[in-house]
Amino acid sequence: MTTVLQLEQISKQVFNESDRHTTILNQINLTVNKGDFITVLGGNGAGKSTLFNAITGSTSVSGGQVSLKGKHLNTIKEEKRAAFIARVFQDPKMGTAPRMTVAENLLLALKRGQKPTLFSRGLNRHYDYFKSLCETIGNGLEEKLDVPTEQLSGGQRQSLSLLMATLTEPDVLLLDEHTAALDPKIAVRLMELTDQIIHEKQLTCLMITHRMEDALKYGNRLIVLEKGSIKSDLNEKEKSALSMDDLFHLFERDETPAP
Amino acid sequence: MIISAIAQGLLWSVLGIGIFTTYRILNFPDLTAEGSFPLGAAVAVTAILFGIHPIFASLLAVIAGMLAGLVTSLLYIKGKIPIILSGILVMSGLHSVILFIMRRPNLSLLNQPRLFDTFSGLPNYFDVVVVGLIVLMIVISLLLGFFYTDLGQAYIATGDNEKMARSFGIETDKMKLMGIVLSNGLIALGGALVAQNNGYADVNGGSGIIVIGLASIIIAEVAFSNMKLGERLLTIVIGSILYQLLLLGVIRLGLDTTYIRLFSSAILAMCLMLPQVRQKMRLGTLIGKGEEF
Numbered sequence: 001m002t003t004v005l006q007l008e009q010i011s012k013q014v015f016n017e018s019d020r021h022t023t024i025l026n027q028i029n030l031t032v033n034k035g036d037f038i039t040v041l042g043g044n045g046a047g048k049s050t051l052f053n054a055i056t057g058s059t060s061v062s063g064g065q066v067s068l069k070g071k072h073l074n075t076i077k078e079e080k081r082a083a084f085i086a087r088v089f090q091d092p093k094m095g096t097a098p099r100m101t102v103a104e105n106l107l108l109a110l111k112r113g114q115k116p117t118l119f120s121r122g123l124n125r126h127y128d129y130f131k132s133l134c135e136t137i138g139n140g141l142e143e144k145l146d147v148p149t150e151q152l153s154g155g156q157r158q159s160l161s162l163l164m165a166t167l168t169e170p171d172v173l174l175l176d177e178h179t180a181a182l183d184p185k186i187a188v189r190l191m192e193l194t195d196q197i198i199h200e201k202q203l204t205c206l207m208i209t210h211r212m213e214d215a216l217k218y219g220n221r222l223i224v225l226e227k228g229s230i231k232s233d234l235n236e237k238e239k240s241a242l243s244m245d246d247l248f249h250l251f252e253r254d255e256t257p258a259p
Numbered sequence: 260m261i262i263s264a265i266a267q268g269l270l271w272s273v274l275g276i277g278i279f280t281t282y283r284i285l286n287f288p289d290l291t292a293e294g295s296f297p298l299g300a301a302v303a304v305t306a307i308l309f310g311i312h313p314i315f316a317s318l319l320a321v322i323a324g325m326l327a328g329l330v331t332s333l334l335y336i337k338g339k340i341p342i343i344l345s346g347i348l349v350m351s352g353l354h355s356v357i358l359f360i361m362r363r364p365n366l367s368l369l370n371q372p373r374l375f376d377t378f379s380g381l382p383n384y385f386d387v388v389v390v391g392l393i394v395l396m397i398v399i400s401l402l403l404g405f406f407y408t409d410l411g412q413a414y415i416a417t418g419d420n421e422k423m424a425r426s427f428g429i430e431t432d433k434m435k436l437m438g439i440v441l442s443n444g445l446i447a448l449g450g451a452l453v454a455q456n457n458g459y460a461d462v463n464g465g466s467g468i469i470v471i472g473l474a475s476i477i478i479a480e481v482a483f484s485n486m487k488l489g490e491r492l493l494t495i496v497i498g499s500i501l502y503q504l505l506l507l508g509v510i511r512l513g514l515d516t517t518y519i520r521l522f523s524s525a526i527l528a529m530c531l532m533l534p535q536v537r538q539k540m541r542l543g544t545l546i547g548k549g550e551e552f
Binding site: 058089116 | 409410412413416425426429
């Protein structure tokens, strides 16, 4: 099995006003293999989002090394890492450019990691491809290719964000509670779509979720974060043997139970 | 008189378009404008007095404005000074730079060539209208061409959603730098044009011009909503002309010109509040009818 992402001794401390430091991530070691679909659980303040920020580079780490396919990332800027690491945010507003149309957003995603040039963007060349792409989702997005994304529903926006994040088949896909802000029904559909895309494109994915049933149902590995450390790391076999009750027990010993 | 106001509006709209590229696309209130506008005027007028052709003098003004923008953007991006403060610092510093360039507070273009001379055969003010239209055509088509390149799209995305832009590998700091430089180049061009039309450059010529530039943008947005980018640029030209006509009307009504700036700010304030008032009124009628929204 090939290792895609490797975290070694990742720590993150922040200093508050009185100069006392708080540890958000505490010596995290994590090896992610190609094709892994890892669900990440953890209570508030467990460090889930900071873990993602450390991977994407939007937060610098206090110690340790992040590597992607054997290449050290610590000194590489967020914008450069973005060529290989894609992310979908929790807030549907975060994933798209609101005043740009659906097609324009997809075009930006298609050019992920490329240096923007003074050549014409060539939207028309890709228009049919984008249309067929949107048709696969089945929520009418293909009718709205020329509509600014601020006029889309939350579900449409988030499925667009997912489409954009996976368009160029990144080495690592990070999903940060990407269904949490949606209606339950739409959240279920988006989750099915997510699973389908990840399998079709054989992506390597980490997914933070607050929905225990999703954490159990999807993925081949489950990790539980607590106070900045990995408390449990269950492989496919252990995960499939896990019941909801077991999962609740994992949290019961926790002082801050999952919402 | 009306033709004169239209001519003025055309020239001033270059300023409006320049401000639009940062204020509306990046959501940046860049106050450098109040310095780069008179800087453009000073550079163009001084260059013409040195015998440089008005076209090249105007281009020199653009370069000067871009340099001013570069300083602001570096203060903001590298120096981490808030954008408003960066702009104010540069605007204030430019006062000395302008005095250094002109060697005096104001400089006249009396009996000197101007950009409008090429069409001097035309009736009064029409030469300015023609030059204004030509310049605008060039500026707007270049800008539009740029906005629809990959780089332009990355620039728009940066202003639209910075976090998202970065997550797709767009170097947002570079985009901001480029935008501020570009914008101040355009603003300086506006300064160079207006100075050649007025026949002089003044070190205080930038005071209050932000209001004029914003007014053309806001009037355009109030009068024409939901425009595409290209249409929006054209409506700024119309907004700028409408603003000049409005000023003309007010002066015709006999308002003391001492109060013209107060009046300008009041118009702008009202236009800025209009969307809110509209929304409140719409909400009011919706609630009144008991409809869902």
